[in-house]
Amino acid sequence: xxxxxxxxxxxxxxxxxxxxxxxxxxxxxxxxxxxxxxxxxxxxxxxxxxxxxxxxxxxxxxxxxxxxxxxxxxxxxxxxxxxxxxxxxxxxxxxxxxxxxxxxxxxxxxxxxxxxxxxxxxxxxxxxxxxxxxxxxxxxxxxxxxxxxxxxxxxxxxxxxxxxxxxxxxxxxxxxxxxxxxxxxxxxxxxxxxxxxxxxxxxxxxxxxxxxxxxxxxxxxxxxxxxxxxxxxxxxxxxxxxxxxxxxxxxxxxxxxxxxxxxxxxxxxxxxxxxxxxxxxxxxxxxxxxxxxxxxxxxxxxxxxxxxxxxxxxxxxxxxxxxxxxxxxxxxxxxxxxxx
Amino acid sequence: xxxxxxxxxxxxxxxxxxxxxxxxxxxxxxxxxxxxxxxxxxxxxxxxxxxxxxxxxxxxxxxxxxxxxxxxxxxxxxxxxxxxxxxxxxxxxxxxxxxxxxxxxxxxxxxxxxxxxxxxxxxxxxxxxxxxxxxxxxxxxxxxxxxxxxxxxxxxxxxxxxxxxxxxxxxxxxxxxxxxxxxxxxxxxxxxxxxxxxxxxxxxxxxxxxxxxxxxxxxxxxxxxxxxxxxxxxxxxxxxxxxxxxxxxxxxxxxxxxxxxxxxxxxxxxxxxxxxxxxxxxxxxxxxxxxxxxxxxxxxxxxxxxxxxxxxxxxxxxxxxxxx
Ligand SMILES: Cc1ncc(C[n+]2csc(CCOP(=O)(O)OP(=O)(O)O)c2C)c(N)n1
Ligand SMILES: [Mg+2]
Numbered sequence: 001x002x003x004x005x006x007x008x009x010x011x012x013x014x015x016x017x018x019x020x021x022x023x024x025x026x027x028x029x030x031x032x033x034x035x036x037x038x039x040x041x042x043x044x045x046x047x048x049x050x051x052x053x054x055x056x057x058x059x060x061x062x063x064x065x066x067x068x069x070x071x072x073x074x075x076x077x078x079x080x081x082x083x084x085x086x087x088x089x090x091x092x093x094x095x096x097x098x099x100x101x102x103x104x105x106x107x108x109x110x111x112x113x114x115x116x117x118x119x120x121x122x123x124x125x126x127x128x129x130x131x132x133x134x135x136x137x138x139x140x141x142x143x144x145x146x147x148x149x150x151x152x153x154x155x156x157x158x159x160x161x162x163x164x165x166x167x168x169x170x171x172x173x174x175x176x177x178x179x180x181x182x183x184x185x186x187x188x189x190x191x192x193x194x195x196x197x198x199x200x201x202x203x204x205x206x207x208x209x210x211x212x213x214x215x216x217x218x219x220x221x222x223x224x225x226x227x228x229x230x231x232x233x234x235x236x237x238x239x240x241x242x243x244x245x246x247x248x249x250x251x252x253x254x255x256x257x258x259x260x261x262x263x264x265x266x267x268x269x270x271x272x273x274x275x276x277x278x279x280x281x282x283x284x285x286x287x288x289x290x291x292x293x294x295x296x297x298x299x300x301x302x303x304x305x306x307x308x309x310x311x312x313x314x315x316x317x318x319x320x321x322x323x324x325x326x327x328x329x330x331x332x333x334x335x336x337x338x339x340x
Numbered sequence: 341x342x343x344x345x346x347x348x349x350x351x352x353x354x355x356x357x358x359x360x361x362x363x364x365x366x367x368x369x370x371x372x373x374x375x376x377x378x379x380x381x382x383x384x385x386x387x388x389x390x391x392x393x394x395x396x397x398x399x400x401x402x403x404x405x406x407x408x409x410x411x412x413x414x415x416x417x418x419x420x421x422x423x424x425x426x427x428x429x430x431x432x433x434x435x436x437x438x439x440x441x442x443x444x445x446x447x448x449x450x451x452x453x454x455x456x457x458x459x460x461x462x463x464x465x466x467x468x469x470x471x472x473x474x475x476x477x478x479x480x481x482x483x484x485x486x487x488x489x490x491x492x493x494x495x496x497x498x499x500x501x502x503x504x505x506x507x508x509x510x511x512x513x514x515x516x517x518x519x520x521x522x523x524x525x526x527x528x529x530x531x532x533x534x535x536x537x538x539x540x541x542x543x544x545x546x547x548x549x550x551x552x553x554x555x556x557x558x559x560x561x562x563x564x565x566x567x568x569x570x571x572x573x574x575x576x577x578x579x580x581x582x583x584x585x586x587x588x589x590x591x592x593x594x595x596x597x598x599x600x601x602x603x604x605x606x607x608x609x610x611x612x613x614x615x616x617x618x619x620x621x622x623x624x625x626x627x628x629x630x631x632x633x634x635x636x637x638x639x640x641x642x643x644x645x646x647x648x649x650x651x652x653x654x655x656x657x658x659x660x661x662x663x664x
Contacts, residue, residue: 028542062536
C-alpha cells in the first residue's frame with residue numbers, strides 16, 4: 001500500500017451548456033451537479049485510503065463549491081484537498097497547466113469530470129498516469145457512465161497500489177490532424193464539415209458532414225461516433241479505427257442519434273478500416289475540422305489536411321475491471337476471507 | 341434562421357461602440373463639478389454598454405418588425421441594434437423635446453412603441469413586461485417573440501425567477517438574455533450568486549439554457565437564432581447567458597477602484613477580435629474598416645447635433661405626459 005497516495009481532479013466548469021440545449025435536446029448538468037459528482041468521488045477516494053487530492057482551479061464555481069463542502073463536518077474524513085496554484089485563463093490551457101502540475105506532484109491517478117472535449121485536452125499530457133473519466137458533457141463517447149463514488153474507489157485502489165494498474169488500464173487510441181505538422185488531436189472523432197462557421201463548436205447539422213474518422217465506434221454510442229456504431233462497431237481496444245465518407249445522395253442510408261435527442265438520416269458513400277499510422281488525405285477543398293464533436297478549425301483550399309490514427313492516447317482506467325480486480329484480490333474485504 | 345451577415349454584424353458593433361464612446365465624451369464635457377450628475381448637457385446617471393455589443397448584435401440580427409425588447413438600465417446597444425431611431429434616442433438622453441419621451445425619460449427610459457422597445461432603471465423590471473408582451477403575441481397568434489434583457493446581478497431579483505416560472509408555465513415566446521459582465525456595480529458575481537451560470541437556473545424551470553463564452557458575437561448569433569426560431573415555432577421560452585465585458589465603469593464617473601482585472605479590459609475588447617476574424621476570412625479590408633468607422637462617426641455626430649438643436653421642454657409643460 002502506497003503511503004501518502006494522491007489523486008488529481010480535472011473538472012470542466014463550461015461543459016454541458018452549449019447550443020445543443022436548444023438545437024438538440026441536450027441535457028443540463030449544472031455546476032451544482034458537477035460539485036456533487038466530485039463530492040461523491042471524494043467519498044470513494046476516502047474509502048480507499050487516498051491521503052491527498054489535488055484539484056484544478058477554475059473560475060466557474062466548481063473548485064469554490066468543492067472547497068466549501070470540504071470545510072463541512074460531514075467531510076472531515078475526506079483526503080486533504082489542495083488546489084493547483086495556477087493562473088486562470090478561462091480556456092483550455094487551464095486544464096493543461098493543471099495536469100502538468102499534478103504530474104509533477106506524482107499523483108497516482110487523474111480523474112476527469114467533463115465531456116469528450118475535456119478529455120481531449122489530456123492528449124499527450126498524462127503519460128503513464130491512469131486516467132478515469134466521469135461524464136458531464138453533452139454527448140460523450142469517451143467517458144463511460146460510471147457512478148462517481150465508484151470511480152473514486154477504482155482510482156483510489158490504483159493510486160494507493162492496492163491493485164495493480166496493469167490489470168485494469170488500456171491505452172486509448174487517438175487521431176491526429178495534420179497540415180504538414182500535427183495541428184490537433186482527438187480521442188473519439190475527427191469530422192470534416194462544410195462551411196466556415198466555428199463559433200458554436202458543436203456539430204449538429206448532419207447535411208454539413210463530409211467525412212468522419214473514428215478511434216472507436218460503439219453500437220450504443222450517441223454523437224458522431226454513432227454513425228460508425230450503426231455501420232461497423234469498433235472497440236476501444238482494437239488497434240484499428242474507422243473512416244466514413246458521407247454523401248447525401250447515396251442510396252445507403254443510416255439513421256443515427258447525432259446528438260442527444262437529435263436523430264438524423266445520413267447518406268453513406270464509404271466505410272473503411274483505419275489502420276494505425278496510415279495518413280489519410282481528406283477530400284474536401286475547404287471547410288471546417290471538428291475534433292471530438294467540436295468545430296475547431298477552418299481550412300481553405302490549398303491546405304493539405306490529413307488524418308491518422310495512433311495507439312498512444314491516455315492510459316485509461318477501466319472502472320469495471322478495476323472493481324472486479326479489487327474484489328478478486330480481496331482488496332475490498334476486511335476480516336475473514338469470504339472466498340471459497 | 342436567416343443568412344449570417346458578418347459584415348453587417350461588425351458594422352453594427354462599430355456603430356454602437358462609436359455611440360457609447362461619443363456619449364461618454366459628451367457626458368463629461370461640461371460636468372462641473374464632476375460629481376454632480378445633474379450638471380451639464382446630459383443630466384442624470386449614465387450606464388454605457390461598450391464591450392457588450394456582441395449580446396445585442398447577435399440577438400437583434402434575428403428580429404423582425406413587431407418583436408419586442410425590454411432592456412435594463414444599460415440599454416443603448418439593444419436600442420440601436422433593434423432599430424430605435426438614433427436621433428430621437430439621443431435627444432431623449434439630452435432631455436430634449438425631440439426625444440422618444442419628449443425629454444422626460446432620459447437614458448434609462450427609452451420608450452419606442454413603434455419598435456416595441458422599452459427599458460427601465462429598476463433592474464429585472466423588464467422581465468415580467470416581456471412575459472406580458474409574449475403572452476400578447478401568443479394570444480394574437482403571431483409568431484413574434486419578446487426578448488428580455490438583464491444583467492447577471494439582476495438575475496438574483498425575485499422578478500427574474502417569477503418571470504422564468506411564468507414563461508415556462510405558459511410556454512411563452514420569450515427569450516431571456518443575461519449579460520454576465522462579471523460585475524453588478526462593484527459586486528462580483530460570485531459574491532452574489534449561488535451557482536455559476538444562469539443557464540443552470542433555466543434547467544430548474546425546464547427550459548433550455550445556453551451559456552455563450554468569450555463574448556463571441558457569432559456564437560451569440562447562433563444561440564439566439566436557435567432560441568428565437570424555437571419560440572416562433574411555438575416551442576416556448578429559452579435562456580441565453582453571454583459572458584460579456586463591461587469595458588467602461590458601471591456608471592460614468594465610476595473610478596472602478598474595486599476592479600482587479602481592469603488592466604486587461606482593453607485586450608478583451610470584442611470588436612478588434614471580430615475584425616481580425618473577418619480579415620482572416622477575407623471578408624473585411626482595411627479600407628472597409630476605415631469607411632465603416634467614418635460612417636459611424638458621421639451618423640453619431642449628426643444624432644448629437646440633432647439632440648443639441650432640439651428645444652428643452654418648457655417649464656409650463658412640466659406636468660404634461662407624466663403620471664405619478
Ligand atoms: C430594483 C433595483 N435595485 C437596485 C438598483 C440599483 N442598481 C442599479 S444597477 C445595479 C446592478 C446591476 O447589475 P447587473 O444586473 O449585473 O447589470 P450591469 O450593471 O452589470 O449591466 C443595481 C443594484 C436598481 N436600479 N433597481
Ligand atoms: Mg453585471
